[in-house]
Amino acid sequence: MALAAKIPYDHPYAGGFPGLGGQALPTDSDCLTYLAAVKAADGAGVEVGVAVAVDAFFRDTKAAGVFDALEACCILAGARTLAGALVPVVGDAPTNVADGFAGGDYSRTDGLTGDGSTTYLDTGRPQNSDPQNDAHISVFITASGTAASVRYAGTTDTSAGSYLLLYDDNSFTGAYVSSNSITDVSNRTGVNLVGGTRDSSSQQTARVDGVSNTTAVASIAPTTLNSYVFCRNLNGSPNAFSDATIAFYSIGTSLSLEDLETAVTNLINAIGEAL
Amino acid sequence: MPDIDEPLPLPENPATVAELLPHLPVPYDYARQYACVFSQELADRLVEVQAANPEQFRVTPLALTDGTFMIRGAILSEVPNGLYGGNFARLDASRFDEIALVPWAEAVALLPQPDPEGP
Numbered sequence: 433m434a435l436a437a438k439i440p441y442d443h444p445y446a447g448g449f450p451g452l453g454g455q456a457l458p459t460d461s462d463c464l465t466y467l468a469a470v471k472a473a474d475g476a477g478v479e480v481g482v483a484v485a486v487d488a489f490f491r492d493t494k495a496a497g498v499f500d501a502l503e504a505c506c507i508l509a510g511a512r513t514l515a516g517a518l519v520p521v522v523g524d525a526p527t528n529v530a531d532g533f534a535g536g537d538y539s540r541t542d543g544l545t546g547d548g549s550t551t552y553l554d555t556g557r558p559q560n561s562d563p564q565n566d567a568h569i570s571v572f573i574t575a576s577g578t579a580a581s582v583r584y585a586g587t588t589d590t591s592a593g594s595y596l597l598l599y600d601d602n603s604f605t606g607a608y609v610s611s612n613s614i615t616d617v618s619n620r621t622g623v624n625l626v627g628g629t630r631d632s633s634s635q636q637t638a639r640v641d642g643v644s645n646t647t648a649v650a651s652i653a654p655t656t657l658n659s660y661v662f663c664r665n666l667n668g669s670p671n672a673f674s675d676a677t678i679a680f681y682s683i684g685t686s687l688s689l690e691d692l693e694t695a696v697t698n699l700i701n702a703i704g705e706a707l
Numbered sequence: 708m709p710d711i712d713e714p715l716p717l718p719e720n721p722a723t724v725a726e727l728l729p730h731l732p733v734p735y736d737y738a739r740q741y742a743c744v745f746s747q748e749l750a751d752r753l754v755e756v757q758a759a760n761p762e763q764f765r766v767t768p769l770a771l772t773d774g775t776f777m778i779r780g781a782i783l784s785e786v787p788n789g790l791y792g793g794n795f796a797r798l799d800a801s802r803f804d805e806i807a808l809v810p811w812a813e814a815v816a817l818l819p820q821p822d823p824e825g826p
Binding site: 514515529530531532533534535536537547549550551581588589590595597599608612614666667670671672 | 735736738739764765766767769777778779781782784785789790791815818821824825826
């Protein structure tokens with residue numbers, strides 16, 4: 433990585449030094465707004481290389497038609513500090529809910545690692561913020577945890593019987609999306625994107641580590657519980673924690689999990705190359 | 708004559724958060740060995756302080772099976788000026804000797820077992 437790519441993206445010479453050529457800078461207006469918020473939280477702008485990677489993510493998700501489906505979303509990598517990583521890409525996800533995470537849990541290239549016992553993020557997004565038959569949830573995992581049975585994100589409301597959940601017990605790995613039945617992507621470990629989406633009342637799709645499965649599962653009205661990340665929100669309390677490393681999460685309306693995975697994979701790889 | 712910039716040696720077995728006050732922030736790898744364990748009264752006070760300052764980073768105390776509450780010791784790497792510094796400054800420092808530092812594994816063993824309800 434050239435030294436120029438290490439300059440903060442908003443440095444006067446970020447686009448290049450006079451007489452020494454230039455380099456691309458972020459241009460997407462939503463991305464620039466996000467980068468400014470991250471800078472405010474971090475205390476300094478991210479490097480040009482990171483900023484361009486984030487810009488490509490905004491551009492690619494918009495081109496693929498998945499950006500508008502992201503309603504609560506954080507890129508848990510790239511930012512200089514954990515505070516910057518908790519700045520939402522879109523929506524009003526809380527930026528101040530670290531719930532026990534510390535800077536030592538955060539890697540700019542790999543993401544945020546749970547402790548498997550106490551740490552989680554409250555997305556602030558109730559399950560019923562998205563329509564019963566138009567919802568998704570995803571995390572991007574860069575390192576699997578050691579715990580045998582975990583929930584990477586979501587909700588479990590046992591009284592309503594409606595779950596929005598990313599599930600992994602080393603036998604079943606898959607998702608519930610406004611339902612009480614899992615769509616399993618069998619014999620998979622939860623590394624890379626783990627997601628679930630639903631765009632109809634009759635079926636849901638789960639995607640784990642590059643493989644998708646769609647099954648007939650009737651939808652059930654979503655609940656008012658906020659989705660958590662690194663565990664589930666079980667009837668209002670964090671439960672079944674994961675010690676995986678997660679570099680991205682999103683919740684919102686239905687989308688192409690494959691297109692989202694491509695965009696996030698490119699983003700995390702590009703951040704790694706930039707740093 | 709010790710170097711004026713040399714940090715104070717960290718206590719090997721600190722009993723309470725009060726003992727660590729001169730050392731804060733402590734290194735992450737040191738802090739994560741411990742859990743901060745305290746009474747329900749202090750847990751309620753922490754929640755109250757955080758609720759009054761919703762713009763600051765917060766941490767949720769978790770109930771242990773013996774009636775006490777815990778938060779990760781790792782947060783001591785983020786005070787007084789880090790992630791949790793805003794609310795830390797609003798706590799009553801005179802009561803930090805009531806916050807026990809317990810080895811992490813011992814505190815985790817007192818967390819309620821994962822509830823098998825639902826998926």
